[in-house]
Amino acid sequence: MTLKELSNILGLSPTTVSRALNGYPEVSEATRKRVAAAAREHGYAPNTRARSLATGRAMAIGHVIPISAKHEMVNPVFGDFIAGAGEVYSRNGYDMLLSVVPDDDEDSAYRSFITKRNVDGIILHAPTLNDPRIPLLNSLGLPYVVHGRSSDTDASYAWVDVNNKRAFQRATEFLLDLGHRRIALVNGLEHMDFAIRRRAGYEAALTARGITPDAALMFAGEMTEAQGHDLTRTLLAQPNAPTAILVSSMITAIGVRRGIEEMGLRMGRDVSLITHDDELSYFRNGADIPVYTATRSSVRDAGRKAAQMLIDIMQHRDSPREILLEADLTLGLSTGPATPLHAGTR
Amino acid sequence: MTLKELSNILGLSPTTVSRALNGYPEVSEATRKRVAAAAREHGYAPNTRARSLATGRAMAIGHVIPISAKHEMVNPVFGDFIAGAGEVYSRNGYDMLLSVVPDDDEDSAYRSFITKRNVDGIILHAPTLNDPRIPLLNSLGLPYVVHGRSSDTDASYAWVDVNNKRAFQRATEFLLDLGHRRIALVNGLEHMDFAIRRRAGYEAALTARGITPDAALMFAGEMTEAQGHDLTRTLLAQPNAPTAILVSSMITAIGVRRGIEEMGLRMGRDVSLITHDDELSYFRNGADIPVYTATRSSVRDAGRKAAQMLIDIMQHRDSPREILLEADLTLGLSTGPATPLHAGTR
DNA sequence: TTGAAAGCGCTACCAC
DNA sequence: GTGGTAGCGCTTTCAA
Numbered sequence: 001m002t003l004k005e006l007s008n009i010l011g012l013s014p015t016t017v018s019r020a021l022n023g024y025p026e027v028s029e030a031t032r033k034r035v036a037a038a039a040r041e042h043g044y045a046p047n048t049r050a051r052s053l054a055t056g057r058a059m060a061i062g063h064v065i066p067i068s069a070k071h072e073m074v075n076p077v078f079g080d081f082i083a084g085a086g087e088v089y090s091r092n093g094y095d096m097l098l099s100v101v102p103d104d105d106e107d108s109a110y111r112s113f114i115t116k117r118n119v120d121g122i123i124l125h126a127p128t129l130n131d132p133r134i135p136l137l138n139s140l141g142l143p144y145v146v147h148g149r150s151s152d153t154d155a156s157y158a159w160v161d162v163n164n165k166r167a168f169q170r171a172t173e174f175l176l177d178l179g180h181r182r183i184a185l186v187n188g189l190e191h192m193d194f195a196i197r198r199r200a201g202y203e204a205a206l207t208a209r210g211i212t213p214d215a216a217l218m219f220a221g222e223m224t225e226a227q228g229h230d231l232t233r234t235l236l237a238q239p240n241a242p243t244a245i246l247v248s249s250m251i252t253a254i255g256v257r258r259g260i261e262e263m264g265l266r267m268g269r270d271v272s273l274i275t276h277d278d279e280l281s282y283f284r285n286g287a288d289i290p291v292y293t294a295t296r297s298s299v300r301d302a303g304r305k306a307a308q309m310l311i312d313i314m315q316h317r318d319s320p321r322e323i324l325l326e327a328d329l330t331l332g333l334s335t336g337p338a339t340p341l342h343a344g345t346r
Numbered sequence: 347m348t349l350k351e352l353s354n355i356l357g358l359s360p361t362t363v364s365r366a367l368n369g370y371p372e373v374s375e376a377t378r379k380r381v382a383a384a385a386r387e388h389g390y391a392p393n394t395r396a397r398s399l400a401t402g403r404a405m406a407i408g409h410v411i412p413i414s415a416k417h418e419m420v421n422p423v424f425g426d427f428i429a430g431a432g433e434v435y436s437r438n439g440y441d442m443l444l445s446v447v448p449d450d451d452e453d454s455a456y457r458s459f460i461t462k463r464n465v466d467g468i469i470l471h472a473p474t475l476n477d478p479r480i481p482l483l484n485s486l487g488l489p490y491v492v493h494g495r496s497s498d499t500d501a502s503y504a505w506v507d508v509n510n511k512r513a514f515q516r517a518t519e520f521l522l523d524l525g526h527r528r529i530a531l532v533n534g535l536e537h538m539d540f541a542i543r544r545r546a547g548y549e550a551a552l553t554a555r556g557i558t559p560d561a562a563l564m565f566a567g568e569m570t571e572a573q574g575h576d577l578t579r580t581l582l583a584q585p586n587a588p589t590a591i592l593v594s595s596m597i598t599a600i601g602v603r604r605g606i607e608e609m610g611l612r613m614g615r616d617v618s619l620i621t622h623d624d625e626l627s628y629f630r631n632g633a634d635i636p637v638y639t640a641t642r643s644s645v646r647d648a649g650r651k652a653a654q655m656l657i658d659i660m661q662h663r664d665s666p667r668e669i670l671l672e673a674d675l676t677l678g679l680s681t682g683p684a685t686p687l688h689a690g691t692r
Numbered sequence: 693t694t695g696a697a698a699g700c701g702c703t704a705c706c707a708c
Numbered sequence: 709g710t711g712g713t714a715g716c717g718c719t720t721t722c723a724a
Contacts, residue, residue, distance in 0.1 A: 014712095015713090016710055031710085045462050047463050049399045053701080053718090100442075101432075116393065118394040361695055361719085365693095374693060377694090396700090400699080400718045
């Protein structure tokens with residue numbers, strides 16, 4: 001069913017039908033009703049391609065999802081972000097275009113979005129320190145919003161971010177309050193902006209209590225299970241092992257837990273683990289493990305906010321261009337002590 | 347840069363330039379070279395919208411990602427599947443359109459894809475028992491491939507699936523080999539087809555050893571951490587507790603682990619856990635926990651295969667319409683005994 | 693081997 | 709308030 005066919009059925013011109021359907025004011029109420037009814041009856045919906053060719057707007061937004069070229073891993077938070085953004089898009093009539101590319105070849109994806117002209121805007125994921133894509137997009141002149149921030153960039157840009165620094169600062173403080181002094185940090189790769197901020201929060205909390213961050217307790221790497229496992233075994237086998245571990249990713253945390261298990265240690269008794277994800281919904285059961293954060297829901301919320309911001313930008317609506325979300329922190333109580341561990345405890 | 351502008355620069359007609367760029371045979375080699383060079387130089391790429399309006403092909407494929415209306419959770423495997431599919435799409439010039447919808451309102455997404463005519467094909471995710479979307483899509487006449495299968499459906503359809511039954515059968519056999527007799531199953535919701543097949547595998551393995559599946563040890567629910575945690579506590583507090591737990595999801599397994607920790611039990615000593623995900627990469631370290639599967643990579647592979655199959659269908663190419671992938675099983679060895687647990691062990 | 697022109701389905705300008 | 713019509717940028721006959 002095309003606009004022309006529909007207008008023939010109605011005995012109206014395509015012009016009028018189009019106007020009626022698109023809410024133009026100069027159409028009589030009676031006609032509008034009649035047109036709407038006929039459209040519904042015949043299951044008419046405008047052809048997106050034709051419309052966007054005529055209007056010049058693609059009514060679509062592009063997401064470039066980088067995957068680690070090495071591990072072929074997709075960061076699970078993207079799913080949450082995408083879900084939040086998708087909600088807002090569909091409410092506003094936008095389509096979501098996804099482009100999954102190895103993280104060593106992202107530029108081409110952006111350029112292709114632009115030259116093929118099939119999106120009106122872009123969400124930029126996983127920004128790094130001084131991210132080169134920001135000046136690239138600025139020069140290309142395509143509206144965009146960054147999911148995260150990029151430290152050390154001169155360029156200005158619109159962004160939505162979770163307060164990673166504050167979240168990690170609070171988590172660290174929590175462990176300090178429990179008496180822990182040797183707290184390890186298992187972080188993401190530190191060219192990623194979020195990882196830099198998380199470390200900053202961790203260090204700030206330690207420093208505020210007069211503890212000098214110990215390089216031997218800080219790790220940055222790909223957020224895989226294996227990484228978490230291997231690091232944990234190494235860490236806990238040290239003569240001066242940490243009593244608590246702060247982990248930057250749910251996936252890595254699985255490996256960390258396994259490492260702890262393998263060492264024959266018990267969570268909450270021998271070692272405390274805080275993971276940066278919402279493992280908290282069942283905390284009510286009186287677990288003796290400190291539990292922290294809710295990034296999954298924060299990330300979904302960030303998706304909603306970023307999508308709305310981008311739409312506002314594209315439609316020249318005035319609204320904030322920088323949004324910092326708190327990670328909806330919830331901390332549990334631990335009954336576990338903070339005694340040092342020794343090699344070979346197992 | 348439009349085709350017309352480019353043709354003006356070259357002193358050729360748009361027709362010729364179009365033909366040269368699209369590999370039509372009647373263009374002279376010299377012209378083709380000249381055109382290609384100019385296109386590259388001026389960064390010309392055809393406007394997707396215009397092209398697809400002219401050809402009638404959208405050059406895009408739609409994915410409808412259902413999210414649990416209750417939990418707002420996105421199944422992490424979608425990320426892996428999408429990544430695999432995206433790879434194939436971009437190699438073949440297709441865009442990927444994502445539509446994230448609550449699982450109680452999926453029909454509208456399919457219909458909208460079709461009426462708006464912005465995709466040439468669809469990948470159907472998360473099929474249920476006798477999934478109504480299959481006849482719907484058959485009647486709509488849009489090419490599609492199912493990621494998974496739908497038991498009890500008369501209709502025929504193209505699909506790519508992982509061998510869930512065999513994977514769970516093997517995992518169960520592995521636990522049986524270790525001496526376990528009371529093995530719990532923490533499964534996904536059993537209107538989902540994959541969950542039905544997993545249970546079938548579990549039951550088949552038990553039955554083959556003369557063990558009658560015990561309804562008190564089988565659970566089906568949303569695959570959340572909380573679910574895994576609560577179930578595990580309940581399970582292990584029973585007088586006749588299981589000695590091993592087979593878990594259907596990486597996320598749920600996190601909760602199960604926590605439940606085990608909270609009960610004061612030790613993995614591999616008091617209880618064995620097998621999770622359906624690739625926790626195996628670091629098994630070489632001599633963990634004493636049985637470890638199983640590699641769905642993440644299988645799922646990515648399924649994404650690739652499904653995308654290719656859909657493209658083949660759309661381009662009327664002959665190829666298999668049903669692909670069953672093995673889950674790339676790797677089983678570790680457990681040193682854990684299979685002794686019964688008692689309430690209050692903690 | 694190349695080009696002119698129609699048309700994909702829609703919007704938007706200009707008349708009435 | 710309604711309708712005619714010229715494009716949007718491309719592909720695809722048909723003619724040369």
